[in-house]
Amino acid sequence: DFLNALQDVRPAFGVPEDTLAAHIRNGIIDYSPDFVQVFNSGKLFIQQVQNSDRTPVISLLLAGKPGAGKTALAVKWAIDSGFPFIKMLSPDNFVGYTEIARVNKINKAFEDAYKSKASLIIVDEIERLLDYTHMGPRFSNTVLQALLVLFKKHPPKNQKLLIIGTTSNLDVLREMSFLSSCNSVLEIPSLTSGQDVCNVLNQLGQFSTEDLKLISRNFSGAIEIKPLLTLAETAIQASGGTLGDRFLEVYKQTKYS
Amino acid sequence: DFLNALQDVRPAFGVPEDTLAAHIRNGIIDYSPDFVQVFNSGKLFIQQVQNSDRTPVISLLLAGKPGAGKTALAVKWAIDSGFPFIKMLSPDNFVGYTEIARVNKINKAFEDAYKSKASLIIVDEIERLLDYTHMGPRFSNTVLQALLVLFKKHPPKNQKLLIIGTTSNLDVLREMSFLSSCNSVLEIPSLTSGQDVCNVLNQLGQFSTEDLKLISRNFSGAIEIKPLLTLAETAIQASGGTLGDRFLEVYKQTKYS
Amino acid sequence: DFLNALQDVRPAFGVPEDTLAAHIRNGIIDYSPDFVQVFNSGKLFIQQVQNSDRTPVISLLLAGKPGAGKTALAVKWAIDSGFPFIKMLSPDNFVGYTEIARVNKINKAFEDAYKSKASLIIVDEIERLLDYTHMGPRFSNTVLQALLVLFKKHPPKNQKLLIIGTTSNLDVLREMSFLSSCNSVLEIPSLTSGQDVCNVLNQLGQFSTEDLKLISRNFSGAIEIKPLLTLAETAIQASGGTLGDRFLEVYKQTKYS
Amino acid sequence: DFLNALQDVRPAFGVPEDTLAAHIRNGIIDYSPDFVQVFNSGKLFIQQVQNSDRTPVISLLLAGKPGAGKTALAVKWAIDSGFPFIKMLSPDNFVGYTEIARVNKINKAFEDAYKSKASLIIVDEIERLLDYTHMGPRFSNTVLQALLVLFKKHPPKNQKLLIIGTTSNLDVLREMSFLSSCNSVLEIPSLTSGQDVCNVLNQLGQFSTEDLKLISRNFSGAIEIKPLLTLAETAIQASGGTLGDRFLEVYKQTKYS
Amino acid sequence: DFLNALQDVRPAFGVPEDTLAAHIRNGIIDYSPDFVQVFNSGKLFIQQVQNSDRTPVISLLLAGKPGAGKTALAVKWAIDSGFPFIKMLSPDNFVGYTEIARVNKINKAFEDAYKSKASLIIVDEIERLLDYTHMGPRFSNTVLQALLVLFKKHPPKNQKLLIIGTTSNLDVLREMSFLSSCNSVLEIPSLTSGQDVCNVLNQLGQFSTEDLKLISRNFSGAIEIKPLLTLAETAIQASGGTLGDRFLEVYKQTKYS
Amino acid sequence: DFLNALQDVRPAFGVPEDTLAAHIRNGIIDYSPDFVQVFNSGKLFIQQVQNSDRTPVISLLLAGKPGAGKTALAVKWAIDSGFPFIKMLSPDNFVGYTEIARVNKINKAFEDAYKSKASLIIVDEIERLLDYTHMGPRFSNTVLQALLVLFKKHPPKNQKLLIIGTTSNLDVLREMSFLSSCNSVLEIPSLTSGQDVCNVLNQLGQFSTEDLKLISRNFSGAIEIKPLLTLAETAIQASGGTLGDRFLEVYKQTKYS
Numbered sequence A, B, C, D, E, F: 001d002f003l004n005a006l007q008d009v010r011p012a013f014g015v016p017e018d019t020l021a022a023h024i025r026n027g028i029i030d031y032s033p034d035f036v037q038v039f040n041s042g043k044l045f046i047q048q049v050q051n052s053d054r055t056p057v058i059s060l061l062l063a064g065k066p067g068a069g070k071t072a073l074a075v076k077w078a079i080d081s082g083f084p085f086i087k088m089l090s091p092d093n094f095v096g097y098t099e100i101a102r103v104n105k106i107n108k109a110f111e112d113a114y115k116s117k118a119s120l121i122i123v124d125e126i127e128r129l130l131d132y133t134h135m136g137p138r139f140s141n142t143v144l145q146a147l148l149v150l151f152k153k154h155p156p157k158n159q160k161l162l163i164i165g166t167t168s169n170l171d172v173l174r175e176m177s178f179l180s181s182c183n184s185v186l187e188i189p190s191l192t193s194g195q196d197v198c199n200v201l202n203q204l205g206q207f208s209t210e211d212l213k214l215i216s217r218n219f220s221g222a223i224e225i226k227p228l229l230t231l232a233e234t235a236i237q238a239s240g241g242t243l244g245d246r247f248l249e250v251y252k253q254t255k256y257s
């Protein structure tokens, strides 16, 4: 199955191998059937780019709440694709960049991609690349316009290109007409049942069967994979009661957002 | 008929021949009577510019939903026109350009056109040249003003000029008073029946008569030519069931936009 | 009468003679009594500037729908005036100019005019000089302010100045308080009857008496002189039916704006 | 009386004498009792600045509709004041100036004024110095802030300063808190009766007693002094009917604004 | 008592002594009990800064209508404080400054203050330093942010700092959260009775007992100290009737704002 | 207990020790159980960063009304943490900085932190770093975007990072999606009972048992720790009545905000 992400990585040209792998720090856990379906859809689009001559460029938009695992999943697909050129555009590397500098760096990445037979570009946290904020709203129209063009621009003849954009603000991107530059939208589901949650906690190796039973019965609501992993850790560090109790207690306290 | 676009191209000065042709990658398929009418109207305006001395400049606005085939159709007309000077202004070549640089490049294209006896300029995806986004809305007024002037500016005496603008945002351009700089607006129709869709799929050579019958009976809704061709390809790559089944299945999943 | 515009042009200093004349490509056709009245009012203001010492500067605003013949009419008056200095400020010559460059060029034209005993300046398509767009709305306040001042600034002692501004957006200019810098507003009427239309078509020499009768009976609505002349040309180029039929058919199709 | 403005001008340092006088081209006509009262109020404030030691700076705001005679009246007061330093800041001299250049030029005028024992500064058409337009609204806040400070800044010890600002947009200036930087506001009245109008026309020497009687009986509405003088001239230039008839006819046609 | 402001000034380092004193041109008149209370509160805060070690910085906001005497009162406190370093930041000295230049000059004043054992800074007319205007509203956020920080920044160890800001727009500053950077707000009261007004007029030495009686009986409404002093002067300069009559007449005419 | 903050400080690399300590000028007083709980939660998160390998970065948002003790508490945690690298980003050090300069300085602090095995960064008064003002609202989106990225960016492998942001505008930061870059939000409670207040006053050593009883019975409302300490000082400086009376009197007067 696809849970052991890091065994089979192949040489990547655009970005150092271990840098990519660092984004899957905690593996890819198969927490629900809905998640598996999204995972497989992505795989099929990668296959289409590789095999079909009529669709040399495919662009996907991978959406999900904050912490839903977007970055990790996009990287997982990229590593598994075996494409000779893989490039990740991450907001981490754009702090304090002017609009123009952003566009130049983004454009350069695509130019580089066009030089390889088959390329894969991850454009992570599109809203951050756009400097988007709900207040106003404000965003860099210059960067937006560049992405609108690049997401549907054709690579040179006989070359293939897969683009994976990620976002926590699907509605905003829709309002920006971003979706008409994308071939498909994939949404990562939240964990919405005790079963989903326990599928994850079980992998950590520190929760007992009793803990998991307790949680499975008492969990309600919805949570994303990244905050869930952090919560589990806080519960482990805390003291008093069983680990199951502590987890539920800590979870209860996090209804602030 | 006009379906075999690429046989009869003549030397073009403003833009390399094959670059133009690349925009008609999948030919021009005669999918419906409405489409044929739009196709012919364009041809007649080209003829008017060539023959009449009282209308030395004609500007057309070619509108249609995303993927309606605007770029391909404009290019088809251009290649068929046989005008000695053909120039295409495409957003692909403006990524990261400042407003001023955009206007200069656009202006330069028109200046060049004024040097030829008969010229044809395609201004593709006007909303992208304007950096238009619905949020705000925002756009480059500088570029808009330049286009408003250039779309109705007369070429020097005894010279002819045909301008074809394309857009997916006709309503926006109307609100910008763009239409008073244009002589005519032509709208590409969507494919709205199983018959329209099968006219296209049939050309691909991979759908059997059964597949087409199934689709013809079961297709409902509306779709544009470009996403239709991509969908067909996804269906071909997928597995399980007949190709007709797979096509209808994949089509069903794309109601996100 | 005033229909044969181009016979009697006199030497103009500010702008080459034939450049001016090119704006009256299709003559000035006397299409209706209302039009004649506007034409004469303009003539009288020119006379007032020439004769009166108490009003050394007069500024007129010539308004009309797109294609109403504003540019041609202003040029006709200018050529007929016989003023030693005539200058035309047209958006064609401002494409891509910055606000400051615009103001400088405009200001320079007025400075030049102040050097002549009697000057006439046409400020064509004021909304375009202002980079006005309804969306926002946006416009160059810098250019607006310059025009507000220049339209009522007095020339040096013993000198005369007539200013003719044209616009398709009278309401907008009113809201900008532009009218308090103008001495008078003249509005070009649309063609609103079969009679008006046939007055024009008759001049073209290609419509038969039958054609004109047919059109005269069946025309309804309103149209401006410039699109009318283009429509006539399209009808002439088309084929099938009488010219009168084709004209009415083509007219019917142009209800898009 | 005060009707013969130009006889008794005294040497002015800040601005050439005849430049100032040119603004009273058509004299100051005593058209109504209300006007006389405003005229006298201004005179008294000038006297207060000259005589009182406790109020070394007085700033007046002279308001009136477009063409009400603001510029002429302010200049009349200035010339009559006999102040050794008189400076006029007029929009005519600021066309195309940047905000900063405006403020510098304005500031410089005040600096110069502070060097004289008694100074008078006219700040004409404040809304134009501010680049104010109702659309938006937009204006130069930089210039506004400078004027807000300068209108109440004290001159150096033992020096006197009178500031006269003029405006057609009193409501706008009130909303900008401009009035709290002014000591008093004076409003020029419109001409609102046949008597007011005939007081003016009579001075022109071309209207007969019959003409004036006719006009006196038939005039209704309100008009400002400057458009009234222009209208009279147009009537004189026109032909047909008595001068009185023509005047009333021409007046009727000017209800556009 | 505190009415004779100018006798006992002590050497000030930051600003020339007489420059400060010029702001109290007409002394500080004890016009009402409410005024005296505000006056004393300010004195007590000055004392607290001098004596307490736990509150090394105190910032006061002195509010009042235009002409309420804010500048004079702040200066009076400053002169009386005997602090070795006194600095006044007044809009008079910022005309035409850019935002950055403003912040630099303000910052510099505070830096200088931090070098003295005990410092007092007057920040006069904060709304003017901010280039605030109600239209928009617009203001310099850069200057605002600097003041928000500087008004609560601690001086170096063992040093004392008193900051007095003045404003006519208390509500605006409240909306800007300015009050959370201030320790206390003091509001100067208007003169609201004939008694208050006569307390002031009596000091001028030109109003007779009859005049004052008349005014005391007939005054109604509210006025600030600075316009009151100007009104009194206008009444003195005018002619006709008793001084008391003239004062009431002139007061009546000033209801324009 | 944790009340004696300054005894046990350890060497800090990023910021001089005594500079940090200066922010706890008046110690950390244990004024209520709610406060203690917040204090302890913070301690636990620090512990989690130190011990857990799965959560190498934790970002906390410390919220509270103006004067709630945010700066002092964050500094207290930092000093107690014993982290080898401690850096404080305070608005005091950003006065007049451009947006870019701000981002560069902030980014530099994080870069420095990434060089240490375990780092703690205090980002004090985030709304001030953002130049946030409610009017508009306005703020530096450039700085906001940088913080959104830096608050969740991972340190290099095997390194730890704790980030403590403080704010008085929690609602604003929520609207800016700031909370999705934070792992937890902690809110400092106000003092809401006479008991809370007396816990503080008692520490000052100047209020008698009678004073405290009086205050304990009569205090109502809510106050923050910093204004409470200032109020106490004002009461001490004032005269008349017992200290308890004076405190209640002064407290009554401060209901302006």
Ligand SMILES: Nc1ncnc2c1ncn2[C@@H]1O[C@H](COP(=O)(O)OP(=O)(O)OP(=O)(O)O)[C@@H](O)[C@H]1O
Pocket: A023, A024, A025, A026, A027, A028, A029, A030, A031, A035, A064, A065, A066, A067, A068, A069, A070, A071, A072, A073, A125, A168, A225, A226, A229, F152
């Ligand atoms: N099924 C899964 N899908 C994605 N991530 C998973 C999954 N199972 C475990 N993980 C782990 O969860 C974490 C997901 O974090 P990630 O940063 O990818 O989320 P994100 O949605 O990109 O967050 P953000 O909204 O902050 O960008 C990673 O550490 C990853 O290894």
Ligand SMILES: Nc1ncnc2c1ncn2[C@@H]1O[C@H](COP(=O)(O)OP(=O)(O)OP(=O)(O)O)[C@@H](O)[C@H]1O
Pocket: A152, B023, B024, B025, B026, B027, B028, B029, B030, B031, B035, B064, B065, B066, B067, B068, B069, B070, B071, B072, B073, B125, B168, B225, B226, B229
């Ligand atoms: N009748 C047709 N009209 C236009 N294009 C057609 C037609 N039949 C087939 N095609 C093919 O469909 C595709 C149309 O894509 P094209 O890029 O021109 O669409 P578009 O409307 O410009 O898309 P976008 O909105 O993204 O700019 C081309 O590959 C073209 O060869």
Ligand SMILES: Nc1ncnc2c1ncn2[C@@H]1O[C@H](COP(=O)(O)OP(=O)(O)OP(=O)(O)O)[C@@H](O)[C@H]1O
Pocket: B152, C023, C024, C025, C026, C027, C028, C029, C030, C031, C035, C064, C065, C066, C067, C068, C069, C070, C071, C072, C073, C125, C168, C225, C226, C229
């Ligand atoms: N009576 C007329 N008045 C004006 N133009 C006329 C008249 N009769 C014929 N014409 C012709 O009609 C055309 C009018 O075009 P013109 O460019 O002046 O219109 P316009 O109102 O300036 O258009 P636009 O709104 O695009 O600026 C000219 O070619 C002119 O020769």
Ligand SMILES: Nc1ncnc2c1ncn2[C@@H]1O[C@H](COP(=O)(O)OP(=O)(O)OP(=O)(O)O)[C@@H](O)[C@H]1O
Pocket: C152, D023, D024, D025, D026, D027, D028, D029, D030, D031, D035, D064, D065, D066, D067, D068, D069, D070, D071, D072, D073, D125, D168, D225, D226, D229
């Ligand atoms: N009583 C009067 N007051 C003012 N101007 C008068 C009077 N009588 C005659 N005039 C003449 O009327 C004209 C007034 O024009 P002026 O330019 O001063 O008006 P304005 O209000 O400044 O106009 P605008 O609003 O365009 O600035 C001048 O030519 C002046 O000589």
Ligand SMILES: Nc1ncnc2c1ncn2[C@@H]1O[C@H](COP(=O)(O)OP(=O)(O)OP(=O)(O)O)[C@@H](O)[C@H]1O
Pocket: D152, E023, E024, E025, E026, E027, E028, E029, E030, E031, E035, E064, E065, E066, E067, E068, E069, E070, E071, E072, E073, E125, E168, E225, E226, E229
């Ligand atoms: N009790 C008083 N308080 C303040 N000023 C007084 C008082 N009595 C007399 N004055 C005089 O009144 C004048 C007050 O003017 P000042 O410029 O200080 O007012 P302001 O409120 O600062 O005005 P503005 O709103 O224009 O800044 C000074 O000349 C001062 O000498």
Ligand SMILES: Nc1ncnc2c1ncn2[C@@H]1O[C@H](COP(=O)(O)OP(=O)(O)OP(=O)(O)O)[C@@H](O)[C@H]1O
Pocket: E152, F023, F024, F025, F026, F027, F028, F029, F030, F031, F035, F064, F065, F066, F067, F068, F069, F070, F071, F072, F073, F125, F168, F225, F226, F229
């Ligand atoms: N329990 C406590 N928590 C925080 N500060 C305390 C506490 N007890 C006493 N103090 C003292 O109270 C003061 C709190 O002031 P501080 O500047 O930290 O508040 P703040 O919330 O940061 O204010 P601001 O909103 O102005 O930034 C410090 O002098 C601190 O020594």
Ligand SMILES: [Mg+2]
Pocket: A070, A071, A072, A124, A125
């Ligand atoms: Mg991510």
Ligand SMILES: [Mg+2]
Pocket: B070, B071, B072, B124, B125
């Ligand atoms: Mg296209």
Ligand SMILES: [Mg+2]
Pocket: C070, C071, C072, C124, C125
């Ligand atoms: Mg025109």
Ligand SMILES: [Mg+2]
Pocket: D070, D071, D072, D124, D125
């Ligand atoms: Mg004027």
Ligand SMILES: [Mg+2]
Pocket: E070, E071, E072, E124, E125
């Ligand atoms: Mg003041």
Ligand SMILES: [Mg+2]
Pocket: F070, F071, F072, F124, F125
């Ligand atoms: Mg703080």
